[in-house]
Amino acid sequence: MKKRNFVQEENIEKVEENIEVIEKREVEREEKRKLNFIDGEACFELNDLLKAPAESLGKGNFGNCYKAMLDDGLNVVVKRLRDLKPLSHEEFAKQMRAMAHLKHPNLLPVLAYYFSKEEKLMVTKFASNGNLYNRIHGGRGTRERIPFRWSGRLSVARGVAQALEYLHIHSPLPHGNLKSSNVLLSSVVVLVADYALASLISLPIASHRMLAFKSPEYQSHKRISKHSDVWTYGCLLLELLTGRPDGAGLGAWVHRAVREEWTAEIFDLEILAQRSASHGMLRLLQIAVRCCDKAPERRPEMSEVVREVESVKAGVELSEDEDDFSVDQSYMDDSMSATPSR
Numbered sequence: 465m466k467k468r469n470f471v472q473e474e475n476i477e478k479v480e481e482n483i484e485v486i487e488k489r490e491v492e493r494e495e496k497r498k499l500n501f502i503d504g505e506a507c508f509e510l511n512d513l514l515k516a517p518a519e520s521l522g523k524g525n526f527g528n529c530y531k532a533m534l535d536d537g538l539n540v541v542v543k544r545l546r547d548l549k550p551l552s553h554e555e556f557a558k559q560m561r562a563m564a565h566l567k568h569p570n571l572l573p574v575l576a577y578y579f580s581k582e583e584k585l586m587v588t589k590f591a592s593n594g595n596l597y598n599r600i601h602g603g604r605g606t607r608e609r610i611p612f613r614w615s616g617r618l619s620v621a622r623g624v625a626q627a628l629e630y631l632h633i634h635s636p637l638p639h640g641n642l643k644s645s646n647v648l649l650s651s652v653v654v655l656v657a658d659y660a661l662a663s664l665i666s667l668p669i670a671s672h673r674m675l676a677f678k679s680p681e682y683q684s685h686k687r688i689s690k691h692s693d694v695w696t697y698g699c700l701l702l703e704l705l706t707g708r709p710d711g712a713g714l715g716a717w718v719h720r721a722v723r724e725e726w727t728a729e730i731f732d733l734e735i736l737a738q739r740s741a742s743h744g745m746l747r748l749l750q751i752a753v754r755c756c757d758k759a760p761e762r763r764p765e766m767s768e769v770v771r772e773v774e775s776v777k778a779g780v781e782l783s784e785d786e787d788d789f790s791v792d793q794s795y796m797d798d799s800m801s802a803t804p805s806r
């Protein structure tokens with residue numbers, strides 16, 4: 465066999481290298497066209513998602529959410545993200561993986577993501593019982609309204625506190641946008657959604673639309689931190705306790721109400737009637753007021769908040785929660801717990 469000279473040898477090596485590079489690029493391009501599942505095997509393809517019957521869940525500040533019903537009965541939520549920072553595929557993937565590695569029974573798990581120039585999608589599990597905003601405010605004054613009693617509200621307060629504490633220990637970023645529409649209710653647990661999105665959103669947009677940016681310190685120092693999450697948690701507790709939407713001024717109104725001892729006017733009528741729970745409600749109110757302190761450094765840390773909220777007793781006579789069970793047990797309240805195992 466005729467021997468190759470060193471020039472021919474080198475040329476062949478170069479061609480082989482080029483083929484390798486082309487193949488690698490092709491694999492990368494393929495990857496980019498796929499849904500990227502974060503843990504384990506892909507359970508469905510992008511095409512399955514595109515073909516699946518879908519239902520709009522609502523327009524959020526950072527995109528629209530759709531419930532997609534896949535062939536095998538699995539329901540997932542697709543969030544079409546918009547107004548993101550100009551991120552490369554790698555940067556976006558890194559943020560998504562960082563988000564997905566945060567695992568806690570009270571955090572909504574991220575299943576997969578998709579990135580293209582035109583479209584960025586985040587796929588999560590579907591929470592079958594809607595969100596906390598609708599649970600607190602929905603159907604008021606109608607016959608469809610199912611009262612949301614104290615024990616259910618306390619479970620939510622505990623689950624959200626535990627999720628935030630976990631984020632404050634394991635995530636480099638605060639949640640940044642905790643509010644009742646981002647607290648989801650599955651059949652058994654409460655799930656906090658939209659955590660760590662601040663890493664994807666450009667600052668001017670975040671500062672207009674994310675709740676933490678409305679904290680007193682952001683108004684004065686243009687900073688958000690774990691302390692701002694504690695403030696948003698306090699606002700959420702106030703919404704749970706008062707049944708009023710966290711519109712402008714709820715915190716100030718409650719501070720005034722506490723100072724002037726209008727306690728009876730503070731609590732939502734649906735829980736006020738539960739006399740045996742009044743001690744617990746007052747304790748939770750005190751925690752909320754401390755979390756909403758104007759000075760960030762005076763607010764408690766989430767680990768302290770968790771301990772305090774966990775020590776608040778449900779303390780309700782069974783008869784006082786009875787109507788929740790008689791209507792529909794799966795629609796939560798006492799049937800729902802903060803976490804499956806605690």
Ligand SMILES: Nc1ncnc2c1ncn2[C@@H]1O[C@H](COP(=O)(O)OP(=O)(O)OP(=O)(O)O)[C@@H](O)[C@H]1O
Nearest residue numbers: 521522523524525526529541589590591595645646
């Ligand atoms: N995984 C999910 N399961 C069930 N409902 C969901 C899920 N994710 C979002 N939703 C609901 O879809 C709607 C739109 O959610 P989205 O997060 O886009 O907006 P938002 O919570 O109203 O505002 P923001 O964009 O500031 O978070 C909300 O009612 C939300 O509760």
